Amino acid sequence: MSGFAALVARDLRLVWRRPGDVAVVLAFFVVATTLFPLGIGPEANVLARIAAGVLWCAALFAALLSLDRLFAADFEDGTLDLLLLAPWPLELAALAKCCAHWIVTGLPLALLAPFLGVAFGLEPGVLLALAATLLVGTPALSLIGGLAAALTLGARKSGALLALLALPLCVPTLIFGSGAVEALATGGDFGAHLAVLAALALVALATTPWAIAAALRQAGE
């Protein structure tokens, strides 16, 4: 477990030394969501209607944008070889990398989203629900995206390929994430949606580290 904490701390320290990488992802999130009112028109009830879907999609794209470097730097400088040789499970290392990725992208995205929601004219209760769904759902995005990043490690055009692999697998998370916010706004069952979303995140937590570790072993061979 100390290895897990050390790896998370290392990744956070690396990000801390180059905060620009995280800032770019958050700036992308803000700019991308701003484009929708500009493209669709400033009509308040239309914007409130599409806000949850737009913010969720933008968060999904922002999370994917930051993923192609998740294992690539370790792959290039030899850290990955050391992780493969280390006496503790590679699955745990994969989980630690995704955990660190979530702390520097999923968490800030979830905290930022309510402020953008205000610009879409969402009610205070809906804003909280939006933040809650993103907090619960973004770990699944980090894990699924981490798998896509591990599979495309060393591939040609890995960025576009990563998105092609991860997006279909992220569809359930997107449906229940924005569906939960939608349910709250239209008087549906918010709790049920949030519970399914949490279940999806837990399934991803229980399964993807094994697949990521298998992919990393193939890359290391």
Next chain:
Amino acid sequence: MADLHFLANPARFRRFSQRVLPSLAFATVLMLAVGLYMALIQSPPDYQQGDTVRIMFVHVPSAWLAMAGYALLAGLGASLLIWRHPLAALMARASAPVGAGFCAVCLLTGALWGRPMWGAYWVWDARLTSMLLLFFLYLGHIALSRAYDEPERGDRAAAILALVGVINLPIIKFSVDWWNTLHQPASVARLGGPSIHPSILIPLLWMAATLFLLFVLLVLLRTDTEIDRRRLENAELQA
């Protein structure tokens, strides 16, 4: 299993496929001719759908084969990762575009049927959407297996993707169902027997068998080609 392992040797598989392919091709063409006669001429038009019902004779088997094809990819992926069968990688590489092709045929014929029946080429209905997502999974598999300079690496990455995809397909299907549903419910495989009249059911099953043979034929042919291509590449490396 012992018999399947017997065919895992590419040279042995090549001898097997060379022996089987001519008669398989002949049988496919023959069954297709009979099947098209049954589907397009002999079977009666539907009382509601008219002649557009004939699209179903291609559409429904294509949907079945698209799904079965992904299951085949997952099985081949597992066999590559567990036993490291060299043939499994070549066959997966050969069969992914065939499965994607049947998936595309299913989507296209569905659109052609939807226009006169529902008034739109495409609606965001649950079954259409999950078929489209299956098509995207196929595209990801094809792109990933061809994205590396060393083909073996692409084969193994794609094998992991196929296994993850086959676990995720029911989850995707469930969430899309939850999201929206308008498509008519399944009417062939359900409790209490099929609800389709035999005059339409028999040509449908015949076409399903025909297209299954076509699927097998294409996969065997393309696997042969992959074996030859891999041999050529190795020969070039040695030369």
